[in-house]
Amino acid sequence: xxxxxxxxxxxxxxxxxxxxDLTQFLNCWRPxxxxxxxxxxxxxxxxxxxxxxxxxxxxxxxxxxxxxIVGASNATMFSGYSCRYFGYLVSKKKYIVSIDDxxxxxxxxxxxxxxxxxxxxxxxxxxxxxxxxxxxxDPYCEGADFVRGYPFSLRSGVPCAASCGLWLNLADLDAPTxxxxxxxxxxxxxxxxxxxxxxxxxxxxxxxIAFNRELVGPALVPALRIAGEGKVRxxxxxxxxxxxxxxxxxxxxxxxVKTGLPYVWRxxxxxxxxxxxxxxxxxxxxxKSVPFFESLKLPETAVTVEDCVVELAKAVKEQLGSDDPAFxxxxxxxxxxxxxxxxxxxxx
Amino acid sequence: MVDPANTVGIxxxxxxxxxxxxxxxxPTIRNLDFLEMWRPFLQPYHLIxxxxxxxxxxxxxxxxxxxELYNRNDINRxxxxxxxxxxxxxxxxRCFGYMVSKKKYIFTIDDxCFVAKDPSGKAVNALEQHIKxxxxxxxxxxxxxxxDPYREGADFVRGYPFSLREGVTTAxxxxxxxxxxxxxxxxxxxxxxxxxxxxxxxxxxxxxxxxFPMCGMNLAFDRDLIGPAMYFGLxxxxxxxxxxxxxxxxxxxxxxxxxxxxxVKTGLPYIYHxxxSNPFVNLKKxxxxxxxxxxxxxxxxxAKLSKEATTVQxxxxxxxxxxxxxxxxxxxxxxxxxxxxxxxxxxxxxxNPPAAAAANSKA
Numbered sequence: 230x231x232x233x234x235x236x237x238x239x240x241x242x243x244x245x246x247x248x249x250d251l252t253q254f255l256n257c258w259r260p261x262x263x264x265x266x267x268x269x270x271x272x273x274x275x276x277x278x279x280x281x282x283x284x285x286x287x288x289x290x291x292x293x294x295x296x297x298i299v300g301a302s303n304a305t306m307f308s309g310y311s312c313r314y315f316g317y318l319v320s321k322k323k324y325i326v327s328i329d330d331x332x333x334x335x336x337x338x339x340x341x342x343x344x345x346x347x348x349x350x351x352x353x354x355x356x357x358x359x360x361x362x363x364x365x366x367d368p369y370c371e372g373a374d375f376v377r378g379y380p381f382s383l384r385s386g387v388p389c390a391a392s393c394g395l396w397l398n399l400a401d402l403d404a405p406t407x408x409x410x411x412x413x414x415x416x417x418x419x420x421x422x423x424x425x426x427x428x429x430x431x432x433x434x435x436x437x438i439a440f441n442r443e444l445v446g447p448a449l450v451p452a453l454r455i456a457g458e459g460k461v462r463x464x465x466x467x468x469x470x471x472x473x474x475x476x477x478x479x480x481x482x483x484x485x486v487k488t489g490l491p492y493v494w495r496x497x498x499x500x501x502x503x504x505x506x507x508x509x510x511x512x513x514x515x516x517k518s519v520p521f522f523e524s525l526k527l528p529e530t531a532v533t534v535e536d537c538v539v540e541l542a543k544a545v546k547e548q549l550g551s552d553d554p555a556f557x558x559x560x561x562x563x564x565x566x567x568x569x570x571x572x573x574x575x576x577x
Numbered sequence: 578m579v580d581p582a583n584t585v586g587i588x589x590x591x592x593x594x595x596x597x598x599x600x601x602x603x604p605t606i607r608n609l610d611f612l613e614m615w616r617p618f619l620q621p622y623h624l625i626x627x628x629x630x631x632x633x634x635x636x637x638x639x640x641x642x643x644x645e646l647y648n649r650n651d652i653n654r655x656x657x658x659x660x661x662x663x664x665x666x667x668x669x670x671r672c673f674g675y676m677v678s679k680k681k682y683i684f685t686i687d688d689x690c691f692v693a694k695d696p697s698g699k700a701v702n703a704l705e706q707h708i709k710x711x712x713x714x715x716x717x718x719x720x721x722x723x724x725d726p727y728r729e730g731a732d733f734v735r736g737y738p739f740s741l742r743e744g745v746t747t748a749x750x751x752x753x754x755x756x757x758x759x760x761x762x763x764x765x766x767x768x769x770x771x772x773x774x775x776x777x778x779x780x781x782x783x784x785x786x787x788x789f790p791m792c793g794m795n796l797a798f799d800r801d802l803i804g805p806a807m808y809f810g811l812x813x814x815x816x817x818x819x820x821x822x823x824x825x826x827x828x829x830x831x832x833x834x835x836x837x838x839x840x841v842k843t844g845l846p847y848i849y850h851x852x853x854s855n856p857f858v859n860l861k862k863x864x865x866x867x868x869x870x871x872x873x874x875x876x877x878x879x880a881k882l883s884k885e886a887t888t889v890q891x892x893x894x895x896x897x898x899x900x901x902x903x904x905x906x907x908x909x910x911x912x913x914x915x916x917x918x919x920x921x922x923x924x925x926x927x928x929n930p931p932a933a934a935a936a937n938s939k940a
Binding site for chain 1 (some may be wrong): 636653696704718719720721722723724728730731732733734735736737738739741751753758759760761764768771772773774776777779783784785786788789790792820821823824827843850863867870871874890
């Protein structure tokens with residue numbers, strides 16, 4: 230689907246600015262961002278003024294805006310990488326595409342620059358197929374279909390809630406892995422989009438992601454902050470936690486989550502070894518999260534996304550709260566997030 | 578459009594992995610000319626050829642291949658009354674080859690499958706890739722977004738739990754096909770010209786609890802770990818259904834692998850599938866299956882094996898009881914199939930007594 234076929238009015242591109250100078254980033258993305266409305270949210274802890282080149286239809290939000298809209302105490306929810314969630318909150322569009330500010334367009338194996346925005350929207354507009362695995366991956370794309378043995382009743386699929394893209398060059402590895410393999414770069418372009426099956430858990434990365442805001446907006450929760458959370462992805466887990474919640478809620482409500490294309494090209498930032506020096510809380514928290522999500526069953530009565538988030542928060546508090554204060558804080562943040570979502574979005 | 582690889586001039590693999598531990602099972606009714614093209618990659622291995630159809634027909638095996646060949650007379654002679662569980666006039670008969678093999682690993686391939694080319698034009702050694710897949714762990718408990726984490730250049734992504742990074746043993750490696758895709762008859766009728774030209778350069782584990790349509794055209798598995806569950810059912814002559822042999826096996830093995838903590842992979846390697854079967858013939862064979870699979874899938878999705886089922890055979894017998902109980906009402910065929918599943922296990926155990934199995938696994 231070319232960008233000409235996409236209704237640009239349905240999409241907001243939300244960028245969390247952890248870097249002040251967005252000139253290179255935006256100029257690289259210009260061919261694919263132009264015509265779209267951009268929401269740029271500045272990390273409230275970033276002191277310098279943002280440098281944004283001309284020619285974009287953009288709204289910029291900074292700490293002052295956050296404090297005005299959600300109040301000073303709630304603005305802390307949006308620090309660091311979580312600043313982009315503020316953009317999700319204030320957007321009025323159906324689809325959100327969100328890319329980290331250290332990524333530029335990737336090239337496909339033919340050398341053509343990848344229009345990540347188009348691919349994400351295509352993924353979101355086509356059904357997902359979580360109930361049965363199609364061995365030819367995306368059955369709706371050109372040149373493919375459902376294979377022999379795929380039940381016909383499942384071929385119309387379910388609505389797609391999220392599209393998780395991938396990264397060439399610097400893949401989204403954790404600090405220990407990247408520190409061990411300092412030279413490793415991802416050069417493998419896997420030409421497929423697929424639906425992550427029902428009940429399968431996965432680590433959703435916030436680096437290159439898109440979602441149907443109308444369908445699941447409140448489920449993208451800025452909740453889990455690890456102690457000493459930093460300004461490089463190796464020092465965060467907020468997106469992984471958000472993704473676990475999103476997947477579980479999508480499974481519960483009968484929506485799908487896709488993974489695969491599009492790729493972006495991720496540049497160097499930070500030092501994995503340096504990040505290792507910080508006490509890596511993330512590992513412990515993930516270990517505890519897995520059995521929790523595996524056995525979690527949301528009640529049948531939770532039929533809206535907001536209900537699901539609230540129920541999930543309750544369960545987190547009850548079952549994980551005593552394990553680590555980070556979980557209690559996450560649960561509280563999730564409840565607060567739903568309140569904010571409702572108040573910001575009802576006031577129009 | 579894609580073409581098969583030209584393998585002329587490629588030397589026979591001087592270091593064939595698992596040469597003495599793997600059998601290649603090929604069902605055939607016509608000829609084995611396709612093996613000429615596979616020589617560089619397959620010649621070092623032992624073949625088990627299961628000849629379907631007219632047993633008086635002489636099947637020519639290209640020079641240089643070491644093989645054993647079984648026709649219907651052999652199957653009847655070896656299994657006696659239990660031969661009733663082996664399909665006739667259907668490639669499902671291939672599972673007889675799994676049963677008589679004495680090796681740890683099986684690679685099975687159809688006789689219309691040639692060597693594929695990767696995007697760089699290089700001939701794909703499908704067997705080598707299957708072996709890599711089988712020797713390397715699977716990760717069914719948590720999905721890795723970079724697919725196979727053990728592959729050169731890849732790894733587990735941020736957020737992947739460390740306690741799950743050792744993975745589990747791989748039981749099955751399911752390969753794919755370029756050119757003629759494995760579509761069902763209705764899809765073939767609607768899209769007769771569609772060809773699969775997309776080379777997806779990934780191997781991935783199918784998550785626990787997820788079912789998939791397993792195609793028997795390009796498949797490898799650990800016979801010791803899952804062999805008894807690889808029964809390809811009652812198809813073909815005298816049966817109300819065809820082209821669901823591999824599907825049936827796939828649903829059974831996935832339920833059992835999930836129960837026993839084994840992994841199933843899909844993706845690479847690709848082979849080049851050259852022949853499109855007649856969609857009208859296929860429709861007649863598949864027709865009932867299209868309706869039945871609507872019931873069969875929920876059956877397998879909800880199948881729960883008991884804690885006491887700790888061997889593949891025990892799991893399979895339990896599954897056969899569930900088939901009899903829950904699917905017989907769908908059609909009396911399932912009653913027969915459930916019985917055949919039991920016969921299969923009895924035949925398997927007869928041909929593969931535990932003492933011999935222990936000796937084999939030590940070899």
